Ligand SMILES: Nc1ncnc2c1ncn2[C@@H]1O[C@H](COP(=O)(O)OP(=O)(O)OP(=O)(O)O)[C@@H](O)[C@H]1O
């Protein structure tokens with residue numbers, strides 16, 4: 227990604243403080259082509275704050291956000307007119323139907339194309355339910371209605387804050403069909419946040435991981451999962467083996483899996499080398515093999531899990 231080209235979305239050194247809480251510590255994001263991008267992080271990482279800043283709903287403490295080449299701070303209305311946003315808890319009129327809700331939002335936007343609501347309902351597979359009152363919609367149907375609402379303004383960039391939250395596997399499968407269509411058939415840039423790595427990796431081509439207000443990794447799911455094989459060691463002396471590996475400075479990334487199994491992250495070391503080292507030092511090894519790190523493992527290694535203490 228060349229740095230001086232016009233990106234669809236460019237976030238530069240973005241900082242946000244809420245009093246003593248340093249929510250974003252200078253994050254950079256560049257989305258330079260259509261696609262489905264994941265923005266992943268545990269609770270409190272800064273995902274919603276980032277989306278609010280991009281949407282011009284909050285002012286950054288410092289840093290810059292460009293949509294196209296338009297600065298969100300300098301020209302908020304013009305910049306954000308290219309965005310569609312779905313937040314976590316959108317409000318609808320429960321006594322109006324899905325179609326009526328969209329029509330109301332459409333008129334608010336100053337549009338008079340009333341067929342648009344119907345087309346968008348079809349797109350999110352709510353065509354058949356468009357005449358039903360939204361109060362009777364399931365959670366997943368409301369999520370899809372929210373995406374339809376976010377698409378009303380025909381945005382180039384769609385920000386979806388936790389769109390898969392609370393969805394069942396069928397709902398997630400629907401998203402997996404819908405979001406790539408928005409990207410590849412309609413040329414939109416979709417950025418969705420989530421705290422579920424497996425889910426995001428099924429939907430997104432590219433994942434950026436945020437933790438405690440900092441970007442800790444960025445790449446395709448395949449890129450993120452290469453280069454870090456764990457080595458599973460089975461031994462009756464597993465505690466001693468763990469202590470030995472730690473004390474010899476080889477690794478302190480050690481996971482206890484059972485009474486006789488540990489997994490270690492020893493960058494660059496092959497199982498055969500570790501096996502030899504352990505055996506030379508009098509430790510019995512009954513099994514050793516390389517294991518690719520799962521995406522969930524990567525996420526936890528990079529984020530240390532949920533952060534609720536701020
Ligand atoms: N208005 C606010 N005032 C004070 N602190 C805030 C405010 N909004 C967010 N924060 C803090 O900023 C940090 C980031 O919050 P944010 O809501 O962006 O996280 P998140 O990644 O969206 O989390 P979640 O997965 O729980 O939705 C948290 O520590 C949060 O408490």
Ligand SMILES: [Mg+2]
Nearest residue numbers: 273274275387
């Ligand atoms: Mg959030």
